[in-house]
Amino acid sequence: MHTTRGSLGAMSAIHPIPVGWVSTGGTGAQNYDEFADDAEITALVAGNPDSMLGVEMPHRTPEAVADGLDFAAALPTAVARLRGLVDREKFTPFTESIAVYRIGESFLGMFCLVDTAEIGGGRVIRNEEVFAAKVAERTALIRALGVLTSPVLLVQASDSLRSALSALTLGEPAVSDTDRHGQTHSVWLVGPGADQDRLLAAADVGELVVADGNHRSLAAQEAGLSRFLAVVAPASSASIxxxxxxxxxxxxxxxxxxxxxxxxxxxxxxxxxxxxxxxxxxxxxxxxxxxxxxxxxxxxxxxxxxxxxxxxxxxxxxxxxxxxxxxxxxxxxxxxxxxxxxxxxxxxxxxxxxxxxxxxxxxxxxxxxxxxxxxxxxxxxxxxxxxxxxxxxxxxxxx
CATH class of the missing domain: 3.30.1760.10 (Conserved hypothetical protein from pyrococcus furiosus pfu- 392566-001, domain 2)
Known part of the structure; x- marks a missing residue:
């Protein structure tokens, strides 16, 4: 349920992540729906078995393709692959934190949890038609893993979050990752305290629009989750x-x-x-x-x-x-x-x-x-x- 925050007693829709994991490097990947050809996914997983694509798209791993597995049949291998990454310390656990997220020189946002009940009639606007088959796959993956692996990108019209993020003094990131375009993706964990409170308050302003992740947000609803993983960013951080x-x-x-x-x-x-x-x-x-x-x-x-x-x-x-x-x-x-x-x-x-x-x-x-x-x-x-x-x-x- 929603909790109250602030002197005005406003209802909060945005929360820190109670239990999570941050990469120690090598697991970052494009999202499953950024590819025009599924063969690209297979090639990328072959080149980097630690890529989260092997978990997100288990039926497109080299092994699954060789065995002719469909998505449902390959789900147990996704669970095993994620467990293997954790066991080999490719992820470090954390609690009660948000994660500041920078991409290149212009994008600033933060990983957090957002109330699923806000989608549709509430503060979160999902604005695009979806494919039912893709939603069913994402829902099945959530239920099999018990972990949310890919964020929904939410943009806010207000620049209040950018100001709050820019005012932070950040040290060494918890992880840095470079994408195929040469852009660096860096993550800093922010635990309980004044900085976290300021960021949560700045993000919790006005309506939030699903800019990327319409299928993932609906899958969170279909899976019965009370909250979903999101990156909240000011609209000025993104372009179309x-x-x-x-x-x-x-x-x-x-x-x-x-x-x-x-x-x-x-x-x-x-x-x-x-x-x-x-x-x-x-x-x-x-x-x-x-x-x-x-x-x-x-x-x-x-x-x-x-x-x-x-x-x-x-x-x-x-x-x-x-x-x-x-x-x-x-x-x-x-x-x-x-x-x-x-x-x-x-x-x-x-x-x-x-x-x-x-x-x-x-x-x-x-x-x-x-x-x-x-x-x-x-x-x-x-x-x-x-x-x-x-x-x-x-x-x-x-x-």
Missing amino acids: RPYQRLLRRLSMPVAGVLDGLRSVGCGVDAVDAPPATPRRGTVVLYAEGRTYEVKLPSVAGGTVDRIDHTVVEQLLVRQVLGLTPDDPAISYVGGDYPASWLAAEVDAGRAALAVLLAPVTVEDFVAVNLERATMPRKSTWFTPKARTGLVLADLEMPT
Whole structure:
């Protein structure tokens, strides 16, 4: 249940981690949903068996792939792998702490626990459609491990947390980890005391928007948890990059796709240029070695209805291709992959069509949340990404 804090008696939704573990190095990894191809996960785990990806995606480890295990069948190996990491002292336990988190030079946030009851009708806004199968996998993983391994990124509009974090005097971090982009991820534990109280109070201001981890937050609800692991950060710490699509196969010729788009009000023009991220209101398609600019029609409605990702989902995916957004033929490709990578997938025959969209603006993202509307799935690629496997939280949490 909520506890009171402060002279005004405000209800607190944010808490320290009663029992947790911090990495001693080598376990940090991209989150499971940051990959366009699951084979990348297998290769990364092969190169670093200590990577938390081996726990998060047990069916994608080299051993599981060789044995043909699906997610459910591989869950016991996830439990064993995590136990092995703890036994080999790849994690150090801590109690009643929050964890200050810095990424590179610009991102400041903190690991903590947030009340699950705040999701939806409370202070935490989950703003994006999800895939039921992914939620089921994350829920099963939580129940099998008894530990939360990957945080939900929550952003607050207020900069009060940034000021409080910046005012801290920090010594040597508990752990530092470098990602594939060369950015350093550092974590400092802050136990009970005045500093922890100030940070908790600064984080517990206004609404918190799920910027990354919609599936993980819903899985916490499905698992019946009273609290979930989060990184809370001021909105100024993050930016939004493009979130693209690959159609791995098409049920009609490319010419039929283009004709279908024209029939639903789009303007379609072939261009003599490689594919690139377009301006807002235009979508770039790449297929069979050719680039096309597609001018989207004007759409009435609220902010979310006018977002390019919504229009593409309605016109291209549903009306022209006759697919649902969760069809396995569609791969959602985050902002870490450039347009040239998508084009290469098409040229190599691993995809039939690349769909490039302009990034959602921060202004539209905020407007959709204020309207309490729901963003189209896989439309906001917030960066930088919080790493999995740096801070873990035990599920034996107070209720």
